[in-house]
Amino acid sequence: MKDLKKYIRTIPDFPKKGILFRDITPILQNNQLFKEVIEIFKKEIPKDIKKVVAIESRGFILGAAVAYLIGAGFVPIRKSGKLPWKKIKMSYNLEYGTDVIEIHEDAIKKGEKVVLVDDLLATGGTAYASAKLIEKCGGIVRKILFLVELEELSGRDKLKDYDVFSLIKF
Amino acid sequence: MKDLKKYIRTIPDFPKKGILFRDITPILQNNQLFKEVIEIFKKEIPKDIKKVVAIESRGFILGAAVAYLIGAGFVPIRKSGKLPWKKIKMSYNLEYGTDVIEIHEDAIKKGEKVVLVDDLLATGGTAYASAKLIEKCGGIVRKILFLVELEELSGRDKLKDYDVFSLIKF
Numbered sequence: 217m218k219d220l221k222k223y224i225r226t227i228p229d230f231p232k233k234g235i236l237f238r239d240i241t242p243i244l245q246n247n248q249l250f251k252e253v254i255e256i257f258k259k260e261i262p263k264d265i266k267k268v269v270a271i272e273s274r275g276f277i278l279g280a281a282v283a284y285l286i287g288a289g290f291v292p293i294r295k296s297g298k299l300p301w302k303k304i305k306m307s308y309n310l311e312y313g314t315d316v317i318e319i320h321e322d323a324i325k326k327g328e329k330v331v332l333v334d335d336l337l338a339t340g341g342t343a344y345a346s347a348k349l350i351e352k353c354g355g356i357v358r359k360i361l362f363l364v365e366l367e368e369l370s371g372r373d374k375l376k377d378y379d380v381f382s383l384i385k386f
Numbered sequence: 387m388k389d390l391k392k393y394i395r396t397i398p399d400f401p402k403k404g405i406l407f408r409d410i411t412p413i414l415q416n417n418q419l420f421k422e423v424i425e426i427f428k429k430e431i432p433k434d435i436k437k438v439v440a441i442e443s444r445g446f447i448l449g450a451a452v453a454y455l456i457g458a459g460f461v462p463i464r465k466s467g468k469l470p471w472k473k474i475k476m477s478y479n480l481e482y483g484t485d486v487i488e489i490h491e492d493a494i495k496k497g498e499k500v501v502l503v504d505d506l507l508a509t510g511g512t513a514y515a516s517a518k519l520i521e522k523c524g525g526i527v528r529k530i531l532f533l534v535e536l537e538e539l540s541g542r543d544k545l546k547d548y549d550v551f552s553l554i555k556f
Contacts (some may be wrong), residue, residue, distance in 0.1 A: 223545045227470040237470045244450075245437065245459040245493055267415065271494050273443035277450040277460060284424050284451035289415040292447070300397040323415055 221384050223249060223260060223385050224364065236303030237386065238364050240335055242258035244277060251362060252282045253383065257333070260381045264329050267291050269319070269355075271334040272298065272345055279333035291323040291330070293346050304352055317342065319349050328355030336380055337362040360362060388480040393419060393556050394534065408534050410505055410555065414447060422449045423533060423553065427503070430551045432528050435497050437461050439489070439525075441504040441516055442468065448533060449503035460494040461500070465514050474522055477517035487512065489519050496524030508551055510541030517548060 223246065225239040240341040243249045255276065269291045270279025276292060283290040296305070296316035324330060334348055349359045357378055363370065365382035372380055388509045394415065395409040398432040402488055411538055413419045427448065446462060453460040466475070466486035494500060497542025517527045526547055535541065535552035 225471060230470040231467070239470050241462065241493070242468075242492055245461050245490075247436070247457055247459040248455075250460055251454060260494040266417070273446060274462075276443060276446040277462070279452040280447040281454035283417075283420060283459075285456060287417055287421060289417040290420055290447060290451075291415050292411065292444075297389070300409050301395060301410075320411055320415075323411070363492060 220249065220253070221386075224384060224386075235334065238361065238366070240363055241252060243309070243363070250281075253278070255286055256383060257361050257381075258285050260333050260361060261286055262329070264302045265331050265358060266328050267324060267330040269293060269330050269332045269346065269350055270330070270383070271317075271342060274335035274370070275333050278284055278335060278361075282331075282333060284346075288309065291319065293317050293319050293349065298347055304349060306349040307346045308341050310341065315342075319353060321353070322355040324350060324355035327356065328354070328384045329356045330367065331361075335358075335363050335378070337365040337371040337375075338369045340369075340374030343371065344374050350378045388474055390419065390423070391556075394556075404416060406507065408536070410444065410533055413533070418497045419511040420451075423448070424455055426454050426553060427452045427531050427551075430529060430531060431456055431501050432499070435501050435528060436498050437494055437500040437525070439463060439494070439500050439502050439516065441487075441502070441512060444506070445504035448531075452501075452503060452531075461489065461549060462488050463489050463519060474519060476515045476519040476522065480486045480511065482527050485512075487515055487519060489523060491523070494520060494523040494525035498525050499528045501527045502527055503532075504530075505533050507535040507545075507550070510539075510544030513541070514544050517545070 227237040230237040268283035362382040397407040400407040439452035532552040
């Protein structure tokens with residue numbers, strides 16, 4: 217495996233001052249690296265998974281390719297107001313204020329085993345709320361996968377009740 | 387092949403009054419249908435494609451799985467302000483006002499053959515602007531693929547210079 221870390225582009229002060237943004241697009245646009253990441257994710261996923269749930273919108277990229285590869289269905293979790301039809305909601309705290317995420321109420325069957333996928337683990341707030349949302353639907357979160365983990369933000373502590381995997385650590 | 391059309395959920399007045407929204411998530415969440423769609427897309431794609439370019443954000447779901455399957459790199463086109471780093475922009479007209487989409491300036495090499503993927507062809511405005519954006523980068527749009535086409539909106543006329551494929555027509 218190539219050193220994936222050196223393909224992450226770091227952009228200072230994006231999207232706002234003081235944030236070091238970790239841009240994964242150089243990995244995605246490289247066909248060999250993209251393939252490698254998806255296949256590593258597959259190895260981390262238990263055998264009995266029926267759905268891959270991914271968080272808008274970079275999570276969709278990794279989650280959809282993984283869902284195809286393991287032969288699972290794909291379920292999006294989106295920000296408030298983006299999904300049509302009947303939804304289950306979960307609100308969670310941000311640094312300032314709150315945010316709301318939603319999932320379709322028919323997306324996951326009771327007792328269905330799923331994995332959750334996103335591009336980046338920072339504070340873990342969105343992933344934690346997503347896991348709770350899946351559980352509210354009756355689903356079982358067997359694993360949470362990230363491409364990048366920002367270790368100093370301790371998102372893994374917030375997700376301590378879950379089996380968490382990340383491929384690239386900063 | 388099952389009749390995919392009956393798995394599209396139609397929601398009246400979403401996201402605003404008078405719009406019949408075609409919801410593709412029942413196909414995505416069904417592992418067999420999702421697989422089938424991605425494999426049909428693959429059959430439509432010429433052999434020499436190096437990159438799959440997809441439009442935020444439902445386009446990411448189909449585009450990423452297709453990119454993995456054909457062994458191509460994945461390139462996102464996003465709404466203004468979402469991509470970090472150096473970008474090329476394209477503005478286009480909406481019913482009221484204009485919108486701007488962006489691509490990374492290193493995403494496509496000069497002369498590279500790409501396919502463009504999105505979930506839905508309506509008026510074709512976003513897809514047309516995306517194709518022009520790819521060409522501005524030096525890329526060659528060999529095919530544009532959609533899951534759903536709303537024929538009465540004549541998006542195909544707008545894309546008449548391109549090879550367009552859609553799987554489900556309304």
